[in-house]
Amino acid sequence: MTGTTPSAATPSRSAGRHAADAAPPWPAPFAARPVDATVTVPGSKSLTNRYLVLAALADGPSRLRAPLHSRDSALMIAALRQLGATVTEVPGDGAFGPDLEIIPISLDAAAADTAIDCGLAGTVMRFVPPVAALRRGESHFDGDPHARKRPMGTIIEALAGLGVAVSAPDGGPASSLPFTVKGTGEVRGGHLVIDASASSQFVSALLLAGARFTEGLHLEHQSRADAGKPVPSLDHINMTVAVLRGVGVTVDDSVPNHWVVSPGPIRAFDQRIEQDLSNAGPFLAAALATGGTVRIPNWPAGTTQVGDLWRGILTAMGATVTLDAGTLTVTGGREIKGGDFDETSELAPTVAALCALATGPSRLSGIAHLRGHETDRLAALVAEISRLGGDAEETTDGLIIRPAKLHGGVVHSYADHRMATAGAILGLAVPGVEVEDIATTAKTMPDFPRLWEAMLAQGPTADEDGAGGTQH
Ligand SMILES: O=C(O)C1=C[C@@H](OP(=O)(O)O)[C@@H](O)[C@H](O)C1
Ligand SMILES: C=C(OP(=O)(O)O)C(=O)O
Numbered sequence: 001m002t003g004t005t006p007s008a009a010t011p012s013r014s015a016g017r018h019a020a021d022a023a024p025p026w027p028a029p030f031a032a033r034p035v036d037a038t039v040t041v042p043g044s045k046s047l048t049n050r051y052l053v054l055a056a057l058a059d060g061p062s063r064l065r066a067p068l069h070s071r072d073s074a075l076m077i078a079a080l081r082q083l084g085a086t087v088t089e090v091p092g093d094g095a096f097g098p099d100l101e102i103i104p105i106s107l108d109a110a111a112a113d114t115a116i117d118c119g120l121a122g123t124v125m126r127f128v129p130p131v132a133a134l135r136r137g138e139s140h141f142d143g144d145p146h147a148r149k150r151p152m153g154t155i156i157e158a159l160a161g162l163g164v165a166v167s168a169p170d171g172g173p174a175s176s177l178p179f180t181v182k183g184t185g186e187v188r189g190g191h192l193v194i195d196a197s198a199s200s201q202f203v204s205a206l207l208l209a210g211a212r213f214t215e216g217l218h219l220e221h222q223s224r225a226d227a228g229k230p231v232p233s234l235d236h237i238n239m240t241v242a243v244l245r246g247v248g249v250t251v252d253d254s255v256p257n258h259w260v261v262s263p264g265p266i267r268a269f270d271q272r273i274e275q276d277l278s279n280a281g282p283f284l285a286a287a288l289a290t291g292g293t294v295r296i297p298n299w300p301a302g303t304t305q306v307g308d309l310w311r312g313i314l315t316a317m318g319a320t321v322t323l324d325a326g327t328l329t330v331t332g333g334r335e336i337k338g339g340d341f342d343e344t345s346e347l348a349p350t351v352a353a354l355c356a357l358a359t360g361p362s363r364l365s366g367i368a369h370l371r372g373h374e375t376d377r378l379a380a381l382v383a384e385i386s387r388l389g390g391d392a393e394e395t396t397d398g399l400i401i402r403p404a405k406l407h408g409g410v411v412h413s414y415a416d417h418r419m420a421t422a423g424a425i426l427g428l429a430v431p432g433v434e435v436e437d438i439a440t441t442a443k444t445m446p447d448f449p450r451l452w453e454a455m456l457a458q459g460p461t462a463d464e465d466g467a468g469g470t471q472h
Contacts, residue, residue: 016041022437023437025437025438026386027436028424028427028433029388029427030433031290031456033292034292035287035290035292035294036459037294037458037459039283039455040296041275041276041296042069042070042097043096043209044068044273044274045123045278047239048068048073050159050243051067052076053127053208054266055085055104055268055269056080056131057134057209057211057269058267058269059106059265060104061104062271064091064100065099065270066095066096066275067273069096069097070442071446072121072444075117075305076121076123076128078116078117079116079124082114083114083131083139084105084106084111085165087102088101103337106261107134107135109135110136114137114139114140115140115142116142118143118172118177119144119147119443120374120443122201125139125141126155126199126201126202127205129141129166129181129247130205131208133209134209134212134213136184136185138180138182139180146374150373151176153200154195154196155202156179158192162188163188164184167179181205187209187212187214187217189217189263190215190216190217190218192206192217193220193340195220195223195224197225197232200233201234203234204239204240206219207261208240214263216263217260218266219261220257230362232367232368232369233343233345233368233369235306236306238304239304241253246269246271248264250264253450258430275296276300276307276444277303278307280310281421282350282452283296283451284296285353286455287330287352288318289336289354290331290428292332292459293329294331296325299323300427300443306346309347313351316337317337317358318332319331335355336359338358338361338362339362340367341355341363341364341365342366344367345367346373346418347363348399348418349421350375350422350425352364352385355401356366356388356401357406357426358402359403360403361401361403362400364400364401367397367398374414374415374417374418375414380412380416381399381415387411388430388433389407403426406429406430406432409432410433411433412437413435413438416450419440420441424448
């Protein structure tokens with residue numbers, strides 16, 4: 001099956017820029033020698049934005065330590081401020097910016113109508129509408145051009161099912177951004193059936209607010225498709241459940257496809273945010289792409305982040321992976337092995353970039369819903385791998401990538417941070433790769449180009465001539 005040209009191909013608003021201001025493509029550094037570096041990455045987007053939502057609904061002031069500071073977290077902070085939360089930056093010990101103190105929204109207070117910019121952040125467009133439904137007043141939601149194409153119908157229908165009015169700007173029914181949530185200060189809650197097959201974020205969104213619904217929430221997933229599609233990215237729902245339990249919310253997830261949240265307070269908290277293990281991925285991938293070593297300190301011993309899957313994925317691709325005294329060390333071999341990778345969720349673009357450098361064929365499956373991400377990622381990956389001379393094709397639920405000799409070219413980002421970092425990985429092993437709109441990495445990692453170049457500047461072999469990447 002051949003992919004269509006992905007949308008959002010125009011330069012993005014991701015870094016607050018417009019087409020006319022578009023910067024020239026970023027020359028992705030080619031690794032003239034194996035990388036040997038120790039890297040720390042900023043805080044987890046998924047954890048930061050979950051805890052921000054919970055802090056806004058909590059029973060007192062909360063603190064986030066070492067949170068992510070990026071476009072997606074800034075959009076979440078701005079949205080919660082619009083809804084009445086107070087979010088203040090305070091000095092902390094994180095390497096990537098201040099801590100945050102949050103005073104929750106007074107849900108009982110009369111509130112003015114407000115506008116929420118979701119940017120391209122799935123966590124903002126899905127997690128914030130149920131919060132807006134809990135306060136009085138109208139909240140107008142919109143986002144980047146491509147945000148209007150991301151699946152939103154399930155959240156809109158869910159709110160309607162809970163008795164909350166949601167309408168399009170013309171007052172008619174809405175099925176995507178933009179839309180207006182008319183909050184009354186109360187959401188009844190109870191049993192709700194949704195089709196969450198397009199995104200796990202529909203489930204997470206309703207669970208995060210569910211304890212504040214009058215009757216709590218019994219959420220059930222039932223796919224409308226004949227074949228019964230599952231909820232994707234279950235790891236992210238498990239993260240939501242764990243985070244909720246950590247702030248005193250009772251959640252029963254013992255029956256598959258059912259989540260029962262008891263009504264009650266959300267306990268105020270003081271929480272340190274783990275570094276983003278998904279965003280650690282491109283740096284770890286650099287070890288394989290160059291046949292070198294990358295170490296990541298403070299790798300959590302236990303975590304709900306999907307990025308912990310890197311340990312198994314990179315081992316399967318031929319790397320040596322050890323976790324010793326909290327440091328994850330990944331050393332690439334002489335070649336990258338292809339393989340079958342199921343349900344890699346948001347890790348898929350990084351996995352695909354490595355597969356394009358592999359010596360054997362690969363199949364990525366269980367990622368059909370990536371078509372509704374920042375861009376249609378399956379089409380985008382096929383287009384960009386092919387643009388560099390690679391051999392990639394779409395399947396119904398993923399990708400097939402076969403070995404091919406790659407050449408330089410301009411990798412398009414489609415306003416997608418993970419497409420941009422995939423281009424950077426390819427550039428390590430293929431001379432002459434440039435990445436259009438590298439600034440789009442600001443969605444979750446504003447420092448990406450600096451961190452990438454700093455990684456390559458490190459190491460005992462940095463001043464010596466040596467072999468290039470694993471391929472070519
Ligand atoms: O809840 C979250 O923080 C996320 C859930 C996943 O969404 P999908 O279920 O739409 O894949 C993931 O891809 C996204 O990057 C973050
Ligand atoms: C799918 C992603 O983001 P979002 O939270 O916008 O859905 C992602 O970061 O890979």
